[in-house]
Amino acid sequence: MRISELSERTGVSSASIKYYTREGLLPAGERTGYNSTAYDESHVARLRLIRALIDTGGLTVAAAGKVIAAIDDPDIVLDHVFGIAQQSVPRDATPPSAAAIEQVHAIMRERGWATVPQNPGIPLAAGVLDDLAMTRTDLSTVLPRYAEAIDMIAEADLDAVAASGDRDQMAEAVVVGIVLGDVLLAGLRRIAQESHTHRRYRGGVVPCQDHETDETTETKESS
Amino acid sequence: MRISELSERTGVSSASIKYYTREGLLPAGERTGYNSTAYDESHVARLRLIRALIDTGGLTVAAAGKVIAAIDDPDIVLDHVFGIAQQSVPRDATPPSAAAIEQVHAIMRERGWATVPQNPGIPLAAGVLDDLAMTRTDLSTVLPRYAEAIDMIAEADLDAVAASGDRDQMAEAVVVGIVLGDVLLAGLRRIAQESHTHRRYRGGVVPCQDHETDETTETKESS
Incomplete structure (x- = not known):
């Protein structure tokens, strides 16, 4: 799906999606053309996790990034x-x-x-x-x-x-x-x-x- | 006791003590002279309660004032x-x-x-x-x-x-x-x-x- 659809399904703005990607909280989507990126269900799930941690849990973006890195690191x-x-x-x-x-x-x-x-x-x-x-x-x-x-x-x-x-x-x-x-x-x-x-x-x-x-x-x- | 002693015993600065008094969280001390006020043990206890609510409980001064008003109102x-x-x-x-x-x-x-x-x-x-x-x-x-x-x-x-x-x-x-x-x-x-x-x-x-x-x-x- 495109970033607009990802944004609509998760309620997270495109700007925030790009920000979370830059900060390493969200894996980058797949580059499908000069100016378009494809996202999948894993991005939807991850964005919902990020919002839950930040909005309900009260974590800072930095703290959310840290726990997400811990989730992602199998070691x-x-x-x-x-x-x-x-x-x-x-x-x-x-x-x-x-x-x-x-x-x-x-x-x-x-x-x-x-x-x-x-x-x-x-x-x-x-x-x-x-x-x-x-x-x-x-x-x-x-x-x-x-x-x-x-x-x-x-x-x-x-x-x-x-x-x-x-x-x-x-x-x-x-x-x-x-x-x-x-x-x-x-x-x-x-x-x-x-x-x-x-x-x-x-x-x-x-x-x-x-x-x-x-x-x-x-x-x-x-x- | 004087405000300096009250401040020392509770770790709350004189400025904050005056602020809490103005905001109605702390009862005023007893006026004992032109420029001196006497405080007693009830002020010590109240200041400790205020600090616990604000520092540990994370309440705002306004919210602490509201719950303290509820404690004080026998009705x-x-x-x-x-x-x-x-x-x-x-x-x-x-x-x-x-x-x-x-x-x-x-x-x-x-x-x-x-x-x-x-x-x-x-x-x-x-x-x-x-x-x-x-x-x-x-x-x-x-x-x-x-x-x-x-x-x-x-x-x-x-x-x-x-x-x-x-x-x-x-x-x-x-x-x-x-x-x-x-x-x-x-x-x-x-x-x-x-x-x-x-x-x-x-x-x-x-x-x-x-x-x-x-x-x-x-x-x-x-x-």
Whole structure:
């Protein structure tokens, strides 16, 4: 197909398609004449992956390029793809205290989790524990329950990766799962939190009008 | 204490303290003379909450102001505080398809989750399902397992809120839990994913040198 059709099918402009090609995120199409290039289904799939990583996952073009390079390089073993994808998600973690890092290590020991010392989740989680220690909110009781639930989630993540096919598809599943999984979980958590709140404080009754008005206003103002 | 001590104890500059006071995030200190103001422990706690919301939670000053106003207003019932806090977290959700929204509703029915139609988690989760449908990665099998784990997490969230004290502390726990909980869970997920990967593909052996070098480079380049 021509670039115009590729653009129409993916919703990505021709200029962006050319940009992603120059940056190495998208393989070049096949030159079919002086000024025309042919693209195929692999380009459609790749562009959709790029948009998902950037638009929903919040990755920069550079970070998306890096994880895509990891997908494409058959010499990169799967757990390195994991590491690269985990690092790609933008997070400004405050440097955590030694005490908070020890708290994370304690959870890891409790659950039998072993990682390289550089796993980005350690400072990320420890930074939150530092913040929590500063506030009046005590989440220490939720921590083991979070960890237990996360164990189920990680197990499901790995099953999905294993079921996804050959090495290339597994690598892609790792990237997609890590980047989009966080957002999916955040969405489900909002739904479950509200539902549990109604169950606990309103006998399961879902409020309507007043809440609706509030929420709509909030959305406009906070966006 | 004077503003200089408040600044030193919280790591927030005097200029920012004055800015937060003008914007209504921080109650004014007590005027003790022509050019001096006295602050107390409540100001320390509030400033730490503000920094946690903005630095770790990624909230804008305006969004932080909104959730803090909700904490401070005793007339706002707890599930509205939930709604306001949920809306405050910055997320650019692509408008999802009707099919993806129906998929989310199906999960909600399966788990008995009931929310107002405006719950922000619905478009957030549905947007991810749309993205996933575009990629080659099939996460449909993980979805019920994610939902089950999220049920445990939401239950733990609500228990922490209920245990936190009076209405003000509960409201603060709601905000802190929602905003920081996402980041904490993302951190734990990275740790568990890596650990499960080693368990499954390396017989539990954690790699060292080569992986280390990779990760360090990644961190620098992607930040």
